[in-house]
Amino acid sequence: ISQYDLPLGQGGRLPLGERTVRIKRLHLEEDAGKSLHLEDRPLLDLNRAGSPLIELVTEPDLKTPEEARLFLQRIQALVQTLGISEASPEEGKMRADVNVSVRRPGEPLGTKVEIKNLNSFKSVQRALEYEIRRQTEILRRGERVKPATMGLEEGSGKTYPMRTKEEEADYRYFPEPDLPPVPISQAWLEEIRQSLPELPWEKERRYLALGIKPQDAEVLAYTPALARFLDQALELGQASPQALANWLLADVAGLLNERGLALEETRLTPEGLSRLVALFERGEITSRVAKGLLPEVLEGLDPEALVRERSLGVVADEGALRAVVEEVIAAMPEAAESVRQGKLKALDALLGQVMRRTKGQAKPDLVRRLLQEALGVG
Numbered sequence: 001i002s003q004y005d006l007p008l009g010q011g012g013r014l015p016l017g018e019r020t021v022r023i024k025r026l027h028l029e030e031d032a033g034k035s036l037h038l039e040d041r042p043l044l045d046l047n048r049a050g051s052p053l054i055e056l057v058t059e060p061d062l063k064t065p066e067e068a069r070l071f072l073q074r075i076q077a078l079v080q081t082l083g084i085s086e087a088s089p090e091e092g093k094m095r096a097d098v099n100v101s102v103r104r105p106g107e108p109l110g111t112k113v114e115i116k117n118l119n120s121f122k123s124v125q126r127a128l129e130y131e132i133r134r135q136t137e138i139l140r141r142g143e144r145v146k147p148a149t150m151g152l153e154e155g156s157g158k159t160y161p162m163r164t165k166e167e168e169a170d171y172r173y174f175p176e177p178d179l180p181p182v183p184i185s186q187a188w189l190e191e192i193r194q195s196l197p198e199l200p201w202e203k204e205r206r207y208l209a210l211g212i213k214p215q216d217a218e219v220l221a222y223t224p225a226l227a228r229f230l231d232q233a234l235e236l237g238q239a240s241p242q243a244l245a246n247w248l249l250a251d252v253a254g255l256l257n258e259r260g261l262a263l264e265e266t267r268l269t270p271e272g273l274s275r276l277v278a279l280f281e282r283g284e285i286t287s288r289v290a291k292g293l294l295p296e297v298l299e300g301l302d303p304e305a306l307v308r309e310r311s312l313g314v315v316a317d318e319g320a321l322r323a324v325v326e327e328v329i330a331a332m333p334e335a336a337e338s339v340r341q342g343k344l345k346a347l348d349a350l351l352g353q354v355m356r357r358t359k360g361q362a363k364p365d366l367v368r369r370l371l372q373e374a375l376g377v378g
Contacts, residue, residue: 001176002055003027008184014074015201021071022059029055054084060101060109065128069121072096077200077222089120096124102135102145110135111145115152115159126157134159203227210234210241216249225263232270239277247277251294267300276303284313288360315361318370321354324362325370328353339375347371 004027012023031048056075062068076087076094087094096118103110113135115127127150135145150159198206204221207230208214220226226248233244252273256263276297280290289312290303297303307313315321328350329336338346347368354367 001030001032001179002173003029004173008182014071014078016067016071016074019061021061024057024059026054026056029053054079060099065125065132068098068128069125072121072124074200074222077224080224081197081200081227092119095119098124098128100128100131100135102132102139104139110139111147113145113148113150115150116162118152123152123154127152127159130157131159200224200227207241207245212241212245216242216245219249220245229263229270229273233274236271236274238274239281243277243281244274247273251291252298255294255298266298268298269300272297272300272303279303279307283363286314286360286363288355292360312359312361314363315358316363316366318366321358321362321367321370322374324354324357325367325374328357329371329374336375339371339377342377344377347375347377 007025007027009026010024012026013020014023030050030052033044033046033049036043036045058071062071072094079085079087085093089095098115098118099112100115101109101112113131115131118124118127130152131150138145149162151162152159200221204217207217207221212220220230230244230248233239234241252263252268256266276290276293279285280287285293285307289307293303293306293312296306332350332353335346335349339350350371351364351367354371355362355364358367
């Protein structure tokens, strides 16, 4: 069942970096069923019956396998943001058919070859890379690329012919009388426009205006779970936007990857992360202490309470730190002498020892200055 010639949408576009990808049409479909022919009897597979899907067709605007992969990731982020679908390729909720046409510079587009049923972003990129190489080699030999429908062999990353276009069925469409028409009024369209949430590319522009680095803004805006978390943290106004972005994309993401968890599977809250980052930004705890507390904050514990209970605040007493510095210099005379002779790399070993003795609660810059003063180096 398809809206093939009467699509819900047509003439759309999606931003992709500095360019725009044109969307030819978007329509609803439903697979009613398919027949399976066994040796002794035919069967009907109604596995997908009752599960509607969106088919989206682009104009030939994508130039590279990397662009195709990025486009699909952008579409995934968009439908997740709109609450349409989880669009998880791994769960069969998003797949792609891609068309490849190679041409020599200045010549019109060549023969189109379609690769069907690609079920991951990685598969899309691999299939396109291989098919481009295959078609390029054919043209270099002076031969003609034949129109065909291909599949992807996941193990080798090679495409293989499923059928030639000449062998494809001659599809015939006819009306479904039991499906009533869907009238789309201008008033309804305007109501939908007004109800739309902030779209990923709009979110990216807002993040840039807040001073978040372009690469970070892009990743956050197009990762809906991270964007929701960041927006809630920003509303609290406790930590700077770039600091929150740094922690989310580096420290939090690293810990999640290490544990094989998604953000929503933890007890980390925007309030918890904001308080932790704010403690560090205000200079009340060191980076080492903050990073050490993150696993517990991920479990839902309050970082401010942890700092109070364990006396983890920054050691700012220069007198106390000077005493530790002198102890370390006395315990590591060879390293100290190397520093005096101009081998400043040895200073890092001394600094590390002071940090260990202060349990990471001393500011590294302050410790470095005190070491340089004690050793008489600039």
